[in-house]
Amino acid sequence: MTAAVVIGLEIHVQLATRSKLFCKCPTALTTTPNSQLCPICAGHPGTLPRLNTEAIRLGIRAALALEARVAPVSSWDRKHYFYPDLPKGYQITQHHTPLACGGQIPVWSAHGLVHVPLTEMHLEEDAGKSAHGVDPEDRLTGIDLNRCGVPLLEIVTAPTLHSAKDASAAAQNLHTLLCALGITTGHMQAGQMRMDANVSCPTGVTPAAPRVEIKNLNSFRFLEAAIDAECRRQAQVQQAGGAIHAETRGYDPRQNVTFAMRDKESLPDYRYLPEPDLPALVVTPEMLSRARDTLPPLPHQVGQHYQRTWNLPFAQARSISVAPDLEHYLAAALPQTNAPQLLVNLALNEVARLANGRPWNRLPLGPAHLVALVELIHVGRLSHTSAKALLPCLIEGGEEPELLAAERGLLQQLDAQTLDKLVAQVLATEAAAVARYHLGKLEVFGFLVGQVMKLSGGRAEPRTVQAALCQRLTRRT
């Protein structure tokens, strides 16, 4: 009998600094290999690391956002291995004392808020990239050291996840949070967030199952698929009477299977050594309080606030929570409107589509004008269709919605006399429907309203029509 799968994640996040962790080389994305190098990140003899304090600031910000305990003093350590894209022969990381311990990833979904516990997080430098197939015969390996020395924050979760979906949700929520706080730009295709998943399937007999590590997953879809594939493989092996052993595996998305990379037993001994070229990393209470003071509400807190205050559905609250510019816009608009849901619908659908990726704070259609537009719809002076027709112009123009609607003749204004005539006309032509209404088929009422509206060419105001119809129908009785 197989118990639930146990999953832990190690997530590497590239910090949004302009320069590398130990030198002044830029971290910007470039397509020219080895164009962002200096003697320090290329590992020339005699060079020494020089700490980028911005990376420390971002690391502390992340730790506080994730409610981890920041170590007052943390270490820098060298992790040794020989690899073509590791020019110093070691990576500078924080092995003995990490930047922060504990903490949790808030995972917020339609079902509510849960927390995925973290064990630790630490800073380290990235290695370069090896490119295979640079020559027709595929005998050469190209080495690009641009990424060498780029600052990473490695965040390690406790092995408390029990499904691929949960793992993916945790990673996505972490991504959302770190992007919202400006800790990373989170460009997945550029490898700015890479995940390793530790998967073990404890059985009833052996509760401490061997841990299989799946390396270097760079999308949430692959993360989920890889874990599922690995669970399937482990189940198959166990069903066939085989044993799972600790190893490191890769994931092949084309065939949707994991494959062996190396055994855990043959793992290199990293020969960790305290980094003598850097003083210990000291985080002062002042640094902590400064970081705390500048920490905005987290995305899930923003989203929950919108859910509660404006009674919005999860999906909309979530969209708002991840877009600070939109949130800022709505924070200005919503308290002014009588139809918050209508406003959010209009904003998230029509306006967002027309904005076409432009940030909300740069739209000529300001919150006040959107509120005015929504009010026209709400009181029935403008139909939804007409509002939509006006938006392309409003969004560019910054005009007063009511003036524009009036100019275009879209405002729903009819004098009582005309309306009365129209109502009378409809009641006459739709006698059969009126008869049905009097027999108790009240749903016909809506149809009759529609007919009056149609006859008015969209200029009638639905509520006035309803009132007039009501009056006439009752008078007849």
Add this chain to the structure above:
Amino acid sequence: MPSPNLTAPLTTLAQALHTGALTAHELTEATLQQIQATQPYEAYLYVNRAPALAWAQQCDATRARGAMTGCLAGLPIALKDNLVTQEMPTTCGSRLLAGYQAPYDATVVTRLRDAGAVLVGKTALDEFAMGSTSQSCATSAPKNPWDAARVPGGSSGGSAIAVATGAAAAALGSDTGGSVRQPAAFCGVVGLKPTYGRLSRFGLVAFASSFDQVGILSRYVADVEPVLLALAGPDPCDTTTHAAPVFSPSPSFPLHLADCRIGVLPEAWLQGVEPELQQTLERTREELAAHGATCVPVTLPPPREALTAYQALSAVEAMSNLARYDGLRYGCAKALTQPFDARVSQTRAEFGNEAKCRLLWGSFLLTDPAGHELLCRARAVWRQVHDAYRTLLAEVTLVLLPVTPSVAFPRLDTPPDTLANADLFTVGASLAGLPAISVPRGLNAQGLPLAVQLVGRTFDEATLLRVAQHVEQPCHWSERSAAELL
């Protein structure tokens, strides 16, 4: 033009340059000739002839214009070949860095240039500064200028020879466990290892980063000061450097030796020191006392423990620092068409035996459980030695020690014990990160230099140099005839 006295004090040469009695070009030309003449001692791995002469001419021109010149303007200075320079190759005495031309200058090199120094060349050393004979240099076998059958000491052997023979006015070396002090003692010159953090290590090719420190070699104690002043000061490129001022702001000069308490170690602690060096130590103590200093009996953790700890600690850091020499990006590259692993192992097979031993020892200490235990013990001794020196130096101004257990030993068939003990008395100051100086004390009956060591308080090179001046007995190599020498 009378040829300048190349073994005159640096300060005298500077004065002559200043008054115009001597031009930088003349001095550089004469130094280059001396380098040529003393070539049999194999002090230099690279001579920077044309650029040095051009620089000297520029110094003369600047001076002729009456413009400001640096405090070392026109003085010929040599660099140990583990300090990187764009102008000259940097090999660290290793085949691994054959043909390596660094893309940047070490901070100390830049500061020497800023002070106007003429960089005349790169001097020989033990491979990657690991050794105490300079004989593990891949491309040269440096010889002691007082007896060519003997070692010049190491690893800064080339710098010591150059300074002793007048082939440079002063030289930079590097001292990890005694690599400036020991060759200075063997060659009869002054060797200062400043406080750890006093001089920038940026551009000093790392051996054991926790102890590596650029050092200064000169013929007279007074010559150290201008070089130290030119080099000292914090360097943003080396976060282990310190901003402490070189000379304390209080005008405590001239220093009264009567205010000094000198720590003197008991005979038992000095076990294994040759009798003549024990006598040298004793005479030095007497002289200091005669000058009014108070000599206080003190003790420190046994030197052998410190040495064993140092050997372990430096080996693990060497293993780490030398991991980058894989032949992929610079220096020597073997097995170019082979896969990565073969390429790395064949390239690294080019390390000499001394380096290989230390790399293996370092790897063992970090991977094997027994090794790890040894390493833990070494770290405990490190702390112990560090703390013992600090405690002691709260009580005394400085400590008087031998530099080495013996004078310069033969180059061939050296007893393994002699080699093993070469750093016995120098590693203490290295572990404690304290400034230490090797001071010449004349010659023995065989004409070999004698020396003593003084270890001072942290960042107090000033006091160290003042006291050293009282006890120095310079060795005048130039007074010996060339025929007698080689």
